[in-house]
Amino acid sequence: DAKTTQPPSMDCAEGRAANLPCNHSTISGNEYVYWYRQIHSQGPQYIIHGLKNNETNEMASLIITEDRKSSTLILPHATLRDTAVYYCIDRDSGGYQKVTFGTGTKLQVIP
Amino acid sequence: DTEVTQTPKHLVMGMTNKKSLKCEQHMGHRAMYWYKQKAKKPPELMFVYSYEKLSINESVPSRFSPECPNSSLLNLHLHALQPEDSALYLCASSRTGHSYNEQFFGPGTRLTVL
Numbered sequence: 001d002a003k004t005t006q007p008p009s010m011d012c013a014e015g016r017a018a019n020l021p022c023n024h025s026t027i028s029g030n031e032y033v034y035w036y037r038q039i040h041s042q043g044p045q046y047i048i049h050g051l052k053n054n055e056t057n058e059m060a061s062l063i064i065t066e067d068r069k070s071s072t073l074i075l076p077h078a079t080l081r082d083t084a085v086y087y088c089i090d091r092d093s094g095g096y097q098k099v100t101f102g103t104g105t106k107l108q109v110i111p
Numbered sequence: 112d113t114e115v116t117q118t119p120k121h122l123v124m125g126m127t128n129k130k131s132l133k134c135e136q137h138m139g140h141r142a143m144y145w146y147k148q149k150a151k152k153p154p155e156l157m158f159v160y161s162y163e164k165l166s167i168n169e170s171v172p173s174r175f176s177p178e179c180p181n182s183s184l185l186n187l188h189l190h191a192l193q194p195e196d197s198a199l200y201l202c203a204s205s206r207t208g209h210s211y212n213e214q215f216f217g218p219g220t221r222l223t224v225l
Contacts, residue, residue: 101155
């Protein structure tokens with residue numbers, strides 16, 4: 001079963017920051033938090049991942065709380081092309097190759 | 112080359128047919144994955160290959176048969192499928208299977224079983 005929970009949907013105005021929350025309260029010390037997104041009918045696209053520290057790349061920022069029980073993905077200036085389903089995943093430490101997707105958040109960027 | 116390719120893009124097959132899906136990457140990745148995605152659902156892991164050896168089979172029915180002939184290629188052989196097997200089949204690869212390596216996904220094969 002998926003170990004992350006996310007709101008099913010969110011709206012964001014174009015040009016504003018999109019903040020997508022994720023709860024992973026059962027995460028263990030060696031598990032990474034990953035974010036992927038999937039634009040309609042395409043393959044998932046990797047966005048960012050982190051273990052303990054906040055991370056930033058050209059696409060987004062990842063803020064992980066100090067207790068690691070939740071995280072937030074930030075898209076700093078959302079565009080219409082960011083409309084997608086965003087998945088937060090914690091990588092299974094028991095079988096490190098396993099990846100279990102949760103139900104994701106459908107982000108709708110509004111003009 | 113930083114992409115995962117999958118062929119065919121679309122496949123329609125009858126329940127008695129035998130067909131194969133193909134996945135290829137040239138990034139030197141040593142872990143490759145098959146996922147199945149039904150409409151409006153998240154992808155579900157089916158198989159994992161690590162260094163060309165099957166390391167995870169998520170209790171997938173035997174009518175799905177994976178094969179990894181070399182480090183760049185991953186096949187999924189299909190036989191005697193059911194209409195409920197209609198889905199988007201996604202291939203992915205990562206540098207190794209370790210959790211600090213991100214997965215790169217292909218565009219998928221849309222399979223319809225009649």
